[in-house]
Amino acid sequence: MIPGSFSYHRPASVADAVKLLTDLGEDARPLAGGHSLVPMMKLRLATPAHLIDLHGIANLKGIRRDGTNLVIGAMTTQHDLLASDEIARSAPILHETALLIADPQVRYRGTIGGNVANGDPGNDMPALMMTLGASYRLEGPSGARDVPAADFYQGAYFTALEPGEILTSVSFPAPVAGHGYAYEKLKRKVGDYATAAAAVVLTMAGGKVASCVIGLTNVHETPLLATDAANAVIGTSLDPATLKKAAAAASAIMSPAADARGPVEYRKHVGGIMVTRALQRAVAIAK
Amino acid sequence: MNDLTPTREQRTAALEGMGCKRKRVEDIRFTQGRGNYVDDIKLPGMLHGDFVRSPHPHARVTKIDDSEALKVPGVLAVITAETLKTVNLAWMPTLAGDVQMVLADGKVLFQNQEVAFVVATDRYAADDGINKVIVEYEPLPPLVDPFKAMDADAPVLREDLVGKMSGAHGPRKHNNHIFEWMVGDKDLTDAAFRKAEVSIKEMISYHRTHPSPLETCQCVCSFDKIKGELTIYGTFQAPHVIRTVVALIAKIPEHKIHVIAPDIGGGFGNKVGAYPGYICAAVASIVTGKPVKWVEDRIENLTATSFARDYHMTTEIAATKDGKVTGLRVHVLADHGAFDACADPSKWPAGFFNIVTGSYDFPTAHLAVDGVYTNKAPGGVAYRCSFRVTEAAYCIERAMDILAQKLNMDPAELRLKNFIKPEQFPYHSALGWEYDSGDYHTAMRKMMETTGYAALRKEQAEKRAAFARGETRDIMGLGVSFFTEIVGAGPSKNCDILGIAMFDSCEIRMHPTGAGIARVGSKSQGQGHETTWAQIIATEIGIPADNIMVEEGNTDTAPYGLGTYGSRSTPVAGAAIAMAARKIKAKAQMIAAYKLEVHEDDLEFDIDGFRVRGLPEKFMSMKDICWAAYNSVPPGMEPGLEAVSYYDPPNMTYPFGAYLCVMDIDVDTGVYNVRRFYALDDCGTRINPMIIEGQIHGGLTEAFAIAMGQEIRYDEVGNVVTGSFMDFFMPTAVETPHWETDFTVTPSPHHPIGAKGVGESPNVGGVPAFSNAVNDAFSFLGSKHIQMPHDFWRNWKAAKDLGAVA
Structure with missing residues (x-):
């Protein structure tokens, strides 16, 4: 839990930071808040020779x-x-x-x-x-x-x-006025990454979903847009059958890793539930 | 007497003695960041040591090359088992009668085992050095599952034990077998099961977890070559024991070893035993002639020093069909990891697990425990419990619920039916203990009345019906737990550590102005001893608690004590404090009699001094007696007012309690909500109710963590996968439920002040309450027993396996 040695740089402009990064090459890493990079350095999983701290760049x-x-x-x-x-x-x-x-x-x-x-x-x-x-x-x-x-x-x-x-x-x-939104995140405790999470932004027209975008966190090696799930709810009033269909469509594109948060099957299952709950909450607040 | 004369109540209150919610005096420094912990200690020229650790769970170490490490600026030495062999310290004894490698000697037996110790001028250089030590390993097949430890084809872990068919606790059946421990009457118990109208059998596991105190294990060792003296500052729950162990294994005369435990940031059993870090820092200091600091990081703490539990308890109860228990049979498979590093009293390989008959009147019982080695970190220690008592309480409390379910009886009713009755105390249990006191029925009924238990059961029935109708996805569980602890190790007839009886001690010195110092053999790690010990003395001798300074942890000044763990401080040290105070009081009475010119039998103690019977105006305060002790003692009496007491308790104490957990579980996600948690504790006489409440809150939070997710887990090839607080569940204030506390008072009949110990009760009683709540929630879906920990995904899996989730 003790990082190796490194050189510290604090450029005053983006141009200077870019120049440093370019000159120093792969041994250099930009440092923002440090809450991903520094723990990795403490474990020596990351061993950058140069840290380029961006805190000195006002704009x-x-x-x-x-x-x-x-x-x-x-x-x-x-x-x-x-x-x-x-x-x-x-x-x-x-x-x-x-x-x-x-x-x-x-x-x-x-x-x-x-x-x-x-x-x-x-x-x-x-x-x-x-x-x-x-x-x-x-x-x-x-x-x-x-x-x-x-x-x-x-x-x-x-x-x-x-x-x-x-x-x-x-x-x-900026999302249009009256849009509905929700971010549903299942986590084991404060500070944890999501077991699964879903972001929903939608608009309603005449009691039906007019537009909908669904994003998914930590259920794949990259964040996902659940396009099929979102399309499944557009034009509906989010009846139970549609919700189920949307959750299934979202789960279908998930490929989480098994970890201490649970096995793959669980993480996909609750991923679908997060989608369901986010849709329900988003609809409830949309105007 | 006039209006300004303090009333008796005011005089009593001014003492802030027993029963007072006195604010913790240590918090003045702790809340201002002014505590003095081991890592705050910085000695001139101090070096830093850190470990090269094994990535393999089981491997032969074929080569250690330190040449590159020694080139790192600041690195001074790399210590290996070969170095330690020159001072005969490559292995060290454990408190459990086993031996343990200090550094890998030919092979490694668990992942993150200590392989080499790099000593450098600062911590960064030490870690740079670690990364340059090249160790060659030849991997061996790992043994992870304790149930396979004694298979004929199981890998040989402990090559040092090959051919030794007997260990510290008797015969061994297999090279991976440590001991078999049996208690009780087997024939009588087998007969009870043959005759039983009803019986249950279940394998109840208590998973591997870890005490994980906020402050990890650490030390600073400083060897003075000129004086030949070794000073060790360390996170020690039992500093005197550490001194004796060091004297025995390092061959340094005991009076030349100074062990100092400064402020400690939590122990919970993690800081009782001796670890390789202590030995390596001491040897490094002897080798370099400079002080050497070793500070464990979180990963090392979780993965290498002292886990707890890993008990697999096959439990059977025999009963009549109307619910009277007639026999208990338990077999435990105990996974100790690579070395038996339990910190139990030496003759108790499974601690006091034979308290497993719990609060119930079992006419007969039989217990067998098999300890085995696996390729996991060594242990297991008593994590906030007396030795193996939380395992025993979990075992019997789960089993009673399983029996209640089989009999279709309410679990609270089943318990009431089988409790030891108040008139049966002192009660001799079928497994050999003499319970000193108890009133279980009163405690249980108070819990049921206060919580509205009957109404909660009614609500549960309604919720279940609503669930069946598809109106809710929440299921509701009521977790009843009634525990009896055995704490206060212990009487010399039962207990010793490495041959030293488990007494404790106190020395009190009263100064002329009516203030004094008490030095005690216990060692607070956050329990608030500086506050509560002074309260005992205040009530006993009538000097305000504020005028008594309590000091612990320095082996040069404190009388020999066995330290603080297993809720032993109040039962043992607390008794020594009261007895020392009574010696002070007895001498004070003689001085008062002399000064008041009466016979000492004519005096009575009255709150804060002595009064002549029948002549209330003739009074001498303890403050004035202290002064007189230094200038006008009776002829022939030595001046001064000091006393020492070493207390060997006549028996253990047996705190008990009735807990209820009310929990809702969302079957779709497995997410639980602890809606309510009620804890009634009976710890006998209550010294400081606020500190008791704090202890209950802390212990319940740990119990919650353990039952609901806290786990040290290994994958199937022996990698430990829970090495940080990301995956090792450490609840924050957000996750922690609200606690309701309550109490009854059944004083211990043999303890000088009737106190029993309380710090560990909430862990012992809490874990079964949480687990019973989860199991109770699922029971109507047809489940019998679901193993801990009950984290979200496992709850969901339980629901899925029971058909409640598609």
Whole structure:
């Protein structure tokens, strides 16, 4: 539980950080909140020779509205999200989800950028970002580009980030007024990763589901969009048979690992239940 | 006398003696971060040691190459078994009569076993060094399942024992067999089963778990070559025992060993025994001539030092068809891991598991325990319980519920029907104990009345009907538990550790101004001894508790004691404190008689001093007596006011309690909700009700954790998969249920103040209450027994296996 030695860098700009990452190559890792990387370093499962701390870069932090889009700087902490009136008003599901991440101490340090960029299937924000239709701003030696969250995740800890690139912000269209939402997360205790979790954002029209997006956390090596499940509920009033169908469609794309949270069969089963419960709750609050 | 003269109530209250909810004096430093723990100790030139550990559960160690490690800046030495052999310390004795490798000697027997000890100028360098030690292993087949330990083709684990057909506790049946321990009348018990109208049989497992105190095991060893003295600061629940063990194995004269246990951040049995870290740090200090610190990390604590339980208890009860028990037969398969590192009294290989007849009047019983070796970490210690008492309580309390289910009787009624009756005390159990006192019926009925037990059963019946109609997916369980503990080890006729009788001790010195110091052989790890010990003295001698400083843990100053575990502090040390205080009081009475010019028989003790009978105005306070003790004692009397007492208890004490857990379980996810938990405890005389309540809260939280998910689990090839608090269930305040506490008072007849010990009762009684609640919830679906731990997925699996989930 004692990390190896490393060099510490604290660049003042994204350009400097990118240059450091590019120059130092694979031995360098950017450091955000540190709540994934530092434990890995303590176990010596990660042994970066250089840590590039992003805390010195002022413009990586903050939440702003850009037309219909919400833009969140990568170094914005989970606590910042919880403290933001803009988030509470425009994207309440983000508030709800941030509250289910770890514990208050972790949320003071943990950042949204770190959460989405690390590619950890246990993290909650990636599936939520896919559900919200977010895209990530990646800045690297050859400039900036935007990658949809849905295209970002390639495998456990494997993402679309190229060498030298840093995820600098996330942005997503604010869900329409009157939308229904829920993030249902089954976990063993405070601070745990999800046994299974489901994010739902939907709209209702005339008592029927008009649009629906469902995201799934920690039931596959990457976060998932449960498109078939979402399509199954569109146009329905979420009767029991439809709910069952949606849960089955969602479970069908899950391939969780067996771990201390339970065997595969259990995790898929409760994954379906999380979908059911999130749909029911989302419908109940939609206008 | 005037209006300002304090009333008797005010004088009593001013003492803050027994019965007072006195605030914990130690919390002043603890809540301000000013405690002094082992890791706070920093000595000049101090080095740091850390272990290279085995990734294999069972392997031959063919080569250890430290050449690269020694090149790491700051690394000074790499100690291996070969180094330790030069001082004859490659192996060490365990408290259970076995021997244990300090560092891997030719092979490793469990994953994360200590292989080499790297000593460096700081902790980082030590860990850098660890990563450079190259160890070559030749893997051997691992033995993980204790039920296969004695198979003919089982792998040979302990090569040091090959051919030794007898161990510390008698004959061995197999090389992986440690002992067989039998108690009770087999023939009579077999006969009871032959005649039984009804009987039940179930294999009830108590899984492997871990005490996991917040502070891990650690020490700082400092050897002074000039004086030939070894000072050890360590997380020791029994510092004097550690001193004696070190004297015996390191061949250092005992008076030249100074063991100091500073503040301890929880022990729960984890810090009773001796671990390789202590030996290696001591040897490293002797080798380098510098102080050496060893601090275990969380993974090491969970995976290498002292697990608890791993008892597999095949339990049978014989009974009449109207529910009177007639016989108990239990066979235990005990998995001790690679070495028998139990911390039980030496002659008790299965601790006091023969308390397994519980609170019930079994006319006959028979118990057999087989201990076996497996490729797992060594143990098992008494995690917040007297030795194997929580296993015994779980065994009998589950079995009574299984019997109730078979008889279609209410489990509370079945218990009431079979309790030992108040007039039967002192009661001689079929397995050899003399229960000192109890009033089980009163406690049980109080629990049932306070909780509205009958109404809860009615609600449960309604919920079950609603579940059957498909109106709810929740099932409701009521977990009844009635436990009898055996604590206060122990009488010299029963108990010793390495030949030392299990007495305890207190030395009190009163100073001239009416303040004093009490030094005690016990060692608080959070129990609040500094607070409660002073309260006993306050009531006994009439000096305010605030004026008594309590000191423990320094073997140079404290009288020899056997330490704190097994709820022994109040039954044994608490008695020594009262007896020492009574010696002080007796001398004070002689001084008061002299000063008041009366015969000492004419004096009566009155709260905080002595009064002449019939002459209430003639009074001398204890404060004034303390002063007089230093300037005007009776002719011929030595000055001063000091006393020492060593207390060898005449019997154990037998706390008991009635618990009820009300739980709802969502069958679709297995998620449970502990709706209510009621705990009635009878620990005899209550010294500090607030501290008792705190102990109950803490013990119940641990019981909750154990029953509902806390587990040390190995995969089928011997990898330990629960090495961190991510997977080892440590509940936070969010998960922890609300606790309702209650009590009755049945004083111990043989204890000087009637107290019985309480710290472990909630763990002992709590685990069966939780497990019985889960089992009770599922019983109407046709289940008989579901093994712990009852975490979410296992609850779901139980529901699925019973057909309640598609």
